[in-house]
Amino acid sequence: MSAIRVRVLPRKREKSGNERQRPGANNTLLITAFLLPGMLVFVLFLLWPITQSLPLSLYKWNGLGPLTEFIGGDNYTRLFNDSIFQESVKHSFLIMSLSLIIQLPLALGLALILGRGDLWGRRIFRAVLFVPYIFSEIIAALIWLYVWKPVNGLANVALGSLIPDFTPISWLADRQIVLFGIFAVITWKYVGFHMILYMAGLQNIPKDLEEAARVDGATERHVLQYITLPLLGSTIRLTVFLSVLGSFQQFVIIQVMTLGGPANASQVIATYLYKVGIQQFQLGFGSAIAVILFAITLVFSIGYQRIVLRRDYSPEAI
Amino acid sequence: MTLRLGSTFNTALKYLILIVVSLIVMSPVLTAVLGSIRTNGEFLTTPFGLPTQGIQWANYLDILLDPIFWNLMKNSLFITVAVTVLNIILSSLLAFVFTRVQFRGRGFLFNVLSLGLLFPIVIAILPIFLQIRSLKLINSLWGVIFPLVAFGLPGSVVILRGFFIHVPNELEDASYIDGCTTWGFFIHILLPLARPALTAVAVLQIIAAWNDYFVAYLVLNDPKLWPLTLGIQQFQGKYSTDFARIMAYVTLLVIPAILFYLFAEKYIVTGLTGGELKG
Numbered sequence: 254m255s256a257i258r259v260r261v262l263p264r265k266r267e268k269s270g271n272e273r274q275r276p277g278a279n280n281t282l283l284i285t286a287f288l289l290p291g292m293l294v295f296v297l298f299l300l301w302p303i304t305q306s307l308p309l310s311l312y313k314w315n316g317l318g319p320l321t322e323f324i325g326g327d328n329y330t331r332l333f334n335d336s337i338f339q340e341s342v343k344h345s346f347l348i349m350s351l352s353l354i355i356q357l358p359l360a361l362g363l364a365l366i367l368g369r370g371d372l373w374g375r376r377i378f379r380a381v382l383f384v385p386y387i388f389s390e391i392i393a394a395l396i397w398l399y400v401w402k403p404v405n406g407l408a409n410v411a412l413g414s415l416i417p418d419f420t421p422i423s424w425l426a427d428r429q430i431v432l433f434g435i436f437a438v439i440t441w442k443y444v445g446f447h448m449i450l451y452m453a454g455l456q457n458i459p460k461d462l463e464e465a466a467r468v469d470g471a472t473e474r475h476v477l478q479y480i481t482l483p484l485l486g487s488t489i490r491l492t493v494f495l496s497v498l499g500s501f502q503q504f505v506i507i508q509v510m511t512l513g514g515p516a517n518a519s520q521v522i523a524t525y526l527y528k529v530g531i532q533q534f535q536l537g538f539g540s541a542i543a544v545i546l547f548a549i550t551l552v553f554s555i556g557y558q559r560i561v562l563r564r565d566y567s568p569e570a571i
Numbered sequence: 572m573t574l575r576l577g578s579t580f581n582t583a584l585k586y587l588i589l590i591v592v593s594l595i596v597m598s599p600v601l602t603a604v605l606g607s608i609r610t611n612g613e614f615l616t617t618p619f620g621l622p623t624q625g626i627q628w629a630n631y632l633d634i635l636l637d638p639i640f641w642n643l644m645k646n647s648l649f650i651t652v653a654v655t656v657l658n659i660i661l662s663s664l665l666a667f668v669f670t671r672v673q674f675r676g677r678g679f680l681f682n683v684l685s686l687g688l689l690f691p692i693v694i695a696i697l698p699i700f701l702q703i704r705s706l707k708l709i710n711s712l713w714g715v716i717f718p719l720v721a722f723g724l725p726g727s728v729v730i731l732r733g734f735f736i737h738v739p740n741e742l743e744d745a746s747y748i749d750g751c752t753t754w755g756f757f758i759h760i761l762l763p764l765a766r767p768a769l770t771a772v773a774v775l776q777i778i779a780a781w782n783d784y785f786v787a788y789l790v791l792n793d794p795k796l797w798p799l800t801l802g803i804q805q806f807q808g809k810y811s812t813d814f815a816r817i818m819a820y821v822t823l824l825v826i827p828a829i830l831f832y833l834f835a836e837k838y839i840v841t842g843l844t845g846g847e848l849k850g
Contacts, residue, residue: 283753287668291661291724292680297706298721299687302698309698316701363592366585374589380832381593385600387828387839389782391800395807395821396599399606399618399814407602407618441596446843453844502691505784509804523693530697531789539697547694554689 306547310540317534328541337517338542341525348436348521349500356440357447357492364451365481369460379452383445390442394509397438401425401510425511428518435519438506443499447492454488455481490561497557501550522546600825606818607631614814630819634806642795643802647781650712650798654719654780655773662724662772663765666731667757671743687725692718692785703790714790715798719780727772730842734768735761771842774835799824 310329313322332338363382367375385393400407401424409421424434458481466476482489504523507513513520513528520528522542530539598619606614607630609622634640668674669681692699699718708714738761746756762769784800791797794805803820810816832839 284668284672284674287664287672288680291665291728292684294657294661294717294721295684295687295724298699298702298718299690299695299724300683302702303690303695305698305701306695309701363589366588372582372585378589378593380836382596384829384832385596387778387782387832388825389784389800389828391782391784391804392821392824392828395803395817396603399602399818400599402618405615405618407599410618411598441599445596449840450844453840498689498691502693504693523696526693527696531700536697536701543694543697547690550689550691550694 303547306540306543309537310544312537313535314537315534316536322537324537328538331538332541332545337520338522338525340517341513341520341522342545344432344519345501345503345521345523347432348439348503349497351433351436352439352443352496352500353493355436356444357489357496359440360444360447360492361451361485361489363444364448364455365477367448367452369452369455379445379449383449385442386446386449388442390505391509393438393442394506397434397441398425398510401434426515428515431511431515431519435503435507435510438510439500439503442506443496447496450488450492450495451485454485458484494554494557494562497553498550501546522549603818603821603825606815607822608819609815611813611815614818627815630815631823633816634820634823639802643797643799646712646796647798647800650715650719650783650787651777651780653712653716654723655776657716657720658723658727658776659769659773661720662727662731663762663769665724665728666735667761669728670732670735671761672753684725684728687722688729690722692722696789699786700789709790710793710796711790712796715783715786718786718790719783723776723779727776730772730775731765731768734765738764767838767841770835771838774838775842777831778839 309320311323311325312320313324313328314320366372367378372378403409403421403423403426406424408424409419413419413421422430425431462484463476463480466480471479502523503521504527507519507521507524508527511519513524523546526539526542526546529535529542602619605619605621608626608628609620610624610627613620613623665684669677669684703709703714703718706714708717742760743756746760751760782800783798784804787798787801791801794802797805803824806820807817
């Protein structure tokens, strides 16, 4: 395998050839002028606000008046005893698991079928499958509200015509089903994105390798198992990363379609954060939720990069 | 012979799967488009079908003749143009110093900026809201524009940096010998060369800003300032039983998105996949 690995990882470390100081490139003034505007916007509207969540989470605050009521870790104690919060965390993890188990394999399967340019109509299928990705989330949510409509919605009508004696389902009103209804919308919107990434990854795999294996008598399954999928490894690891991060930031689709209901059955961390922090003006308590969400994301990102993505980018692996 | 039969069968199976999946993906959109030219009654009895009572242009006229729609459109366009222009300017300046100028703390600053890639805007709802409030930008379009620029910057810088880093040093050296300043090299040589990468960045920003619902939802209370994404939701609330009209509204937003995709396909795909951006 190691012989193949060399070619698997096309992303070499970027060359450091541009590092030398140029004679004409003077100095502090120029560097400041180039850096300042961008870094200012970045710090003012992203970095600084984000760091404020942690101190805020130690207060009880309704957002008005000065910040005086310091309560230490009380918001966190309250959070861990909050059953709705626990439900929200569970739901976020469920959406993440479904994305990994259903959405990514589906995207991978479609990419493999579309292949590398010998299928007639490839561009048309790619466009059809990808285009929901560029619709805004609000459009996706509104369209799907009518697909999931209990009376004469598209889903119930379609299923009714396929299955005799089909009883219409209240997709978004049933506590057991609502999250799957939401997940279907997420999959519809994002499966094309992952498919595009896989298709790009496939482009980088030399066809000769697969051909050579076929000539040597490998079956299609073996070619897939021992050549194509391992060579696609770095892309797969990247999509897992993006998919996990993406799952935890789902907000608009849920907020528009169910507001986290019925009875919190589709509440996820982000929607609960909005409800508590913005709608109920419990900014300290809301910040504690933000800090937890932040911690999950950070631990996952750093851990995943250290352990999994590292070999895709580090020179030792090559 | 068996081989040929096998591969024909395989191809047929591939097409079958692709066609079925494509139909499932397209059907909600087709339902919306067809629904928009039918009467509400038709839509209620059979959600999917061709118009039987003539094409209902009135569904569209009601929206298009309403000045509110055009005001929403104006706000959406303003946000989109401002975010895209600011993002392009700021990210190309940053990507330039991060690739072609050596200075102390460069690696550190780049890492700080890359951290931004990890934090989706959703996580920062409360602090962003407070920051916008303390800067007195609540109910201002700039309160939407600046956070969108800030959250878009890290991604844009990464794309542009990947391109800038491959521009040969010899070119830069030669331009200095010919009397170019650093600024001159940046503006007259590097940026024109980087046009495909800049286009990819612009296209991704246009999509992100045009589609933004979240920041606008957080920052704008005044309906006069809303973009289309908030407007359509309010419209849906107001005419919640008049599905045909809502579908017309949806179609008015879906068609431009599809056209934009067809027009910018190459840049969307290369921008997202980090593919080779050749000139």
